[in-house]
Amino acid sequence: MxxxxxxxxxxxxxxxxxxxxxxxxxxxxxxxxxxxxxxxxxxxxxxxxxxxxxxxxxxxxxxxxxxxxxAVNKSEGIKLFETKLLGRVCNKDIGKVIASIMAEATLSHDDITLLEEALQEKKNEAVDEVRCGCVKGQCLCKTVN
Amino acid sequence: MxxxxxxxxxxxxxxxxxxxxxxxxxxxxxxxxxxxxxxxxxxxxxxxxxxxxxxxxxxxxxxxxxxxxxAVNKSEGIKLFETKLLGRVCNKDIGKVIASIMAEATLSHDDITLLEEALQEKKNEAVDEVRCGCVKGQCLCKTVN
DNA sequence: GTTATAGGTTTACAATCGTAAACGATTAAA
DNA sequence: TTTAATCGTTTACGATTGTAAACCTATAAC
Incomplete structure (x- = not known):
């Protein structure tokens, strides 16, 4: 479904x-x-x-x-849209996108705590280098021209 | 422009x-x-x-x-889309949205560092409670019968 | 110089989207 | 019980989107 x-x-x-x-x-x-x-x-x-x-x-x-x-819950709906945003950028840029969203958002102390924890979580599965999944010509990861 | x-x-x-x-x-x-x-x-x-x-x-x-x-740079373009996402949710939920994006993203150690710094930044301007800007009936912040 | 080719512009066309009126059935009010 | 209000369904209609062919003009090749 x-x-x-x-x-x-x-x-x-x-x-x-x-x-x-x-x-x-x-x-x-x-x-x-x-x-x-x-x-x-x-x-x-x-x-x-x-x-x-x-x-x-x-x-x-x-x-x-x-x-x-x-028939679909709110989180699913939101996630769908998040995915759409992420689909528009190079994987390598997602960190920056998140930072950009953070920058333009008003956050509470609780939010900060939540995010700190979430970040902490991510540390475990962090990679040395995110793999770019773009085709050549749509991001600078690949040598252009 | x-x-x-x-x-x-x-x-x-x-x-x-x-x-x-x-x-x-x-x-x-x-x-x-x-x-x-x-x-x-x-x-x-x-x-x-x-x-x-x-x-x-x-x-x-x-x-x-x-x-x-x-005629518009990439950051502007992306920001436009970020704004669209944020516009779909209650201000109070933005923290959770960010956490959700983080959860589904692959991040590098550098990204983590970047985000930690960004978060640190946000601490200064963090509020006790984010103001919900929704109309009654579109988020639970307002009492709904 | 004539012709083929590449590039921009016009036209096409069905599907989706935003916005809503009209219609038909049913229930609630008088 | 006649009427008015309500609810779902059908129809409407221009704008936007995705996808592309056709056409016209200016180069490039012969």
Missing amino acids: AGNFQITDAEWEVMRVVWTLNQATSKDIADILWTKKNWKQATTKTLIGRLVHKGLLNTEKDGNRYQYRA | AGNFQITDAEWEVMRVVWTLNQATSKDIADILWTKKNWKQATTKTLIGRLVHKGLLNTEKDGNRYQYRA
Whole structure:
């Protein structure tokens, strides 16, 4: 089931609501997205329909309407997007990308602690040199021209 | 000039080549993307055209053809995508997102060092609690009935 | 000089995306 | 019970994306 799905920006707004409420009706979702994005209910309905179709939302009948639930959890969804970011850069640059994200993020002391631990973890499996997986011409690891 | 541009997946492939070669002809790019993606030259040409149109590639005449150069540098491009990722989650979750990326990345000892330093930096500006900027209903920071 | 070739520009075209109205069925209100 | 509000489904429609062929022009080869 996991795999090759993708969540567009607009669909993501819907998923966030469902992830948060855990279970929601189209009205629940529409109300929130009206507040946030001024989307007409019709717009939200379309997005819900597409997500159901894609198998990203499950439905459970509840009278004349549905309760929607996420078919993929939030971490999976986020991870999918993380992977997309990492897929855009050379493996060797990922460290720098992480540093860059860190730089532009506001972090709490707890976050710092969390990351320090995570980093500590990574030390065990750190390599001397990350392997570049790029084709020649898409990163400088390979000699160009 | 910086701002509201966006680079699609396919366009990104072109940008990576230009960022790498620093300057390239359409043939340079097409050859590389043929190797990597089996794209016909026509496809690459279309992408180049769109990027020029968007102002993401600059042209410099060179005989009967152009030398293309990136109008935004790689870091900017990557940062744009990072921002997009961060925009999808609650500010409070960014620490966890970073940890998650770290977890799925292969890092070198040097990367670890770099990140340790970056983290150290962040300590100075770390806050007690990150402010959630979400609307109610899109993250659990706000009480949801 | 005529022709083949390479490079840029135009046109194409289906799929996806963002945004929404219209429609039909059903339930709740009057 | 007639009506109004609600909910899901269908249809709409322009913009963007992925993928490419066709075309036109200027060089390069003969």
